[in-house]
Amino acid sequence: MRAFVILRLALRSVGRNARRSVLTAAAMVLGLALLIFSRSLADGGHEQWIDSAVTLGAGHVAIQAPGYLESASLDHRLDAASVDRAVAAVRATLGAELAAVAPRLAVEGLASAPASALPVRIEGVDPELEVAFSNMPSRLTEGRYLAPDDRLSAFVGVELARRLDLEVGSRFVLTAQSSAGDIQGQLVRVTGLFRTGIPEVDEGLVHIPIETARTWLGTPGEATTVALLLSSSRFSDAAVARLRSATAEDAGLRVLGWQETSPELHDAIVIDDVGDYIFHGILFAIVALAILNSIMMSVLGRRREFGILQAMGLTRAQTGWVVFGEGLFLTFASGLVGVVVGMLFTWGFFRNGLDFSAFMENDMAFSGAIIDPVIVPEFHVRQIVLSLYSILLIGTLASIYPALRASRFDVAEAMKFDQ
Amino acid sequence: MSRAPNGSAAVRTEDVWKVYPQEPEPVRAVQGLSLQIERGDFVAMAGPSGSGKTTVLNLIGGLTRPSEGRIWVGDVELTSMKNKELARLRLERIGFVFQAYNLLPVLTALENAEFTLLLRGVPRDERVRRVRSLFAEIGLEGLEDRMPGKLSGGQQQRVAVARAVVGEPALVLADEPTANLDSVTSAALLDTMERLNREHGTTFLFSTHDPSVMARARRLIHLVDGRISSDERRDAVGRGP
Numbered sequence: 001m002r003a004f005v006i007l008r009l010a011l012r013s014v015g016r017n018a019r020r021s022v023l024t025a026a027a028m029v030l031g032l033a034l035l036i037f038s039r040s041l042a043d044g045g046h047e048q049w050i051d052s053a054v055t056l057g058a059g060h061v062a063i064q065a066p067g068y069l070e071s072a073s074l075d076h077r078l079d080a081a082s083v084d085r086a087v088a089a090v091r092a093t094l095g096a097e098l099a100a101v102a103p104r105l106a107v108e109g110l111a112s113a114p115a116s117a118l119p120v121r122i123e124g125v126d127p128e129l130e131v132a133f134s135n136m137p138s139r140l141t142e143g144r145y146l147a148p149d150d151r152l153s154a155f156v157g158v159e160l161a162r163r164l165d166l167e168v169g170s171r172f173v174l175t176a177q178s179s180a181g182d183i184q185g186q187l188v189r190v191t192g193l194f195r196t197g198i199p200e201v202d203e204g205l206v207h208i209p210i211e212t213a214r215t216w217l218g219t220p221g222e223a224t225t226v227a228l229l230l231s232s233s234r235f236s237d238a239a240v241a242r243l244r245s246a247t248a249e250d251a252g253l254r255v256l257g258w259q260e261t262s263p264e265l266h267d268a269i270v271i272d273d274v275g276d277y278i279f280h281g282i283l284f285a286i287v288a289l290a291i292l293n294s295i296m297m298s299v300l301g302r303r304r305e306f307g308i309l310q311a312m313g314l315t316r317a318q319t320g321w322v323v324f325g326e327g328l329f330l331t332f333a334s335g336l337v338g339v340v341v342g343m344l345f346t347w348g349f350f351r352n353g354l355d356f357s358a359f360m361e362n363d364m365a366f367s368g369a370i371i372d373p374v375i376v377p378e379f380h381v382r383q384i385v386l387s388l389y390s391i392l393l394i395g396t397l398a399s400i401y402p403a404l405r406a407s408r409f410d411v412a413e414a415m416k417f418d419q
Numbered sequence: 420m421s422r423a424p425n426g427s428a429a430v431r432t433e434d435v436w437k438v439y440p441q442e443p444e445p446v447r448a449v450q451g452l453s454l455q456i457e458r459g460d461f462v463a464m465a466g467p468s469g470s471g472k473t474t475v476l477n478l479i480g481g482l483t484r485p486s487e488g489r490i491w492v493g494d495v496e497l498t499s500m501k502n503k504e505l506a507r508l509r510l511e512r513i514g515f516v517f518q519a520y521n522l523l524p525v526l527t528a529l530e531n532a533e534f535t536l537l538l539r540g541v542p543r544d545e546r547v548r549r550v551r552s553l554f555a556e557i558g559l560e561g562l563e564d565r566m567p568g569k570l571s572g573g574q575q576q577r578v579a580v581a582r583a584v585v586g587e588p589a590l591v592l593a594d595e596p597t598a599n600l601d602s603v604t605s606a607a608l609l610d611t612m613e614r615l616n617r618e619h620g621t622t623f624l625f626s627t628h629d630p631s632v633m634a635r636a637r638r639l640i641h642l643v644d645g646r647i648s649s650d651e652r653r654d655a656v657g658r659g660p
Contacts, residue, residue, distance in 0.1 A: 013525050308522075309523070
């Protein structure tokens with residue numbers, strides 16, 4: 001019965017002090033809405049970075065032979081049976097979250113033309129699978145991407161072409177160490193040029209058909225990486241865990257997440273997140289002070305009311321619970337409204353992305369990722385729940401002190417207070 | 420909790436002092452007050468401002484603690500009670516009427532009046548029946564759903580009286596209950612309290628400056644500087660000026 005009375009008094013007080021309640025709630029709603037907007041923008045941006053990096057690199061998940069990550073050498077490659085086991089494990093373990101799986105045979109080598117010679121990373125790819133996997137074909141500036149029937153074709157970056165004085169149709173020689181340890185050369189013809197905006201990629205990456213690479217390097221049916229593309233990076237950790245479990249008995253396979261194959265990108269995201277959390281901490285502190293101030297002013301202005309409650313038979317603790325109940329109600333109601341407002345605002349105004357191109361003079365890239373100037377916000381349930389928890393925690397904590405104050409008023413003094 | 424030396428008293432105080440530490444001199448609001456009020460009495464406590472009337476009511480109501488001395492309400496001693504026990508005592512045995520009405524602004528007239536019954540866990544039907552019956556007696560019929568801000572001063576004070584007596588407490592402490600009322604409203608309110616005293620045997624202790632309250636009291640105590648300067652038992656109760 002007492003709990004019911006306390007709750008009723010709390011709700012009535014919220015309703016009676018409508019202006020104060022609305023102001024307090026507005027601080028929380030605004031704080032939470034801003035938090036959701038900021039978090040969804042950060043998550044959207046990070047997803048774009050990851051997407052950009054994994055489609056140019058080793059995918060969200062990579063299955064390699066032990067030692068390849070450290071050596072990047074053909075000595076640590078997957079043999080044909082391992083490639084088959086890896087692909088079979090992927091197909092058996094992952095479901096709808098798997099967007100594409102593609103074996104790749106990569107080697108460091110030299111691209112030589114009459115004009116010059118430059119060190120390059122040569123990636124043997126399956127042209128058909130690569131279209132589904134990476135965005136390289138979409139970076140085409142001239143010519144065409146590799147086709148399934150191509151044998152001696154190469155897809156090269158515009159910077160490499162410029163420095164080697166190549167154009168579509170030009171021939172040049174790729175040189176690398178074969179699986180047997182010999183230096184082997186392979187003549188290829190440029191079928192197309194690409195531009196990613198990442199200098200090291202545009203100047204140092206060559207795609208050739210994987211069968212050509214296998215024949216050239218003496219690695220039939222083999223690969224250095226079986227790369228997996230998922231529908232979202234959110235599934236990466238779970239996919240890695242499940243694949244590791246599925247291949248635990250197979251000493252020839254090593255399952256890696258994008259965080260391990262692209263550690264610089266992972267670190268960049270962590271640093272960016274830390275910056276965000278500092279901003280969110282400041283935001284929370286401001287919101288907490290606003291709530292605390294509002295509730296505290298209300299408590300100080302209602303001393304006589306609390307005195308009456310105690311004179312009528314409520315205990316000090318129960319008087320405090322009335323104030324705490326007001327704070328809790330406002331916090332929970334504002335939390336729910338804040339989530340809706342935050343999502344509607346973000347979705348309503350920025351569902352097609354927020355364009356930062358005015359602040360970016362040229363293409364920006366780092367850690368193998370291209371920064372798209374248009375960031376499309378993404379709602380992650382986990383982040384929204386975390387944001388909601390955070391604001392609820394802040395509101396609850398900010399209600400404690402006013403509640404304690406209300407419970408500690410001297411009744412006789414409180415009754416003298418002129419409302 | 421010890422028993423009162425005299426079980427028939429509604430209130431008994433024994434050498435009660437209330438001293439507020441203050442610079443340069445501590446304020447002695449109540450100085451050695453020894454008093455006994457019998458059950459069913461109708462007592463007025465008069466005196467100039469600062470004479471300690473409100474402090475005495477607060478001490479007897481357990482709203483503040485004495486610096487020294489002992490206080491009994493009925494057969495229980497307040498002095499050694501914990502805050503929680505004092506809250507229960509106020510809820511079950513004491514009704515308060517304050518000068519400034521002091522209704523809870525977030526509750527309607529009926530909800531204010533039934534508040535102590537609600538805290539005691541009295542079922543809703545019983546609460547409403549008792550409050551409506553009391554409202555009918557004191558002329559508040561039809562005002563049950565009004566918020567305090569929509570009631571006149573006299574109406575608010577009658578709601579406050581209803582709140583104080585609806586739980587049939589043994590003791591009602593009324594601090595200048597007529598101070599903010601006109602003479603007609605004051606008279607009506609005193610009529611109500613006299614009737615409740617007569618019919619329910621409720622003990623009333625007023626602090627007052629109002630001659631009409633003093634005129635109706637069966638016992639009139641004068642306080643000066645926190646001490647009893649006179650204590651007059653009057654058998655005939657007048658109607659006041």
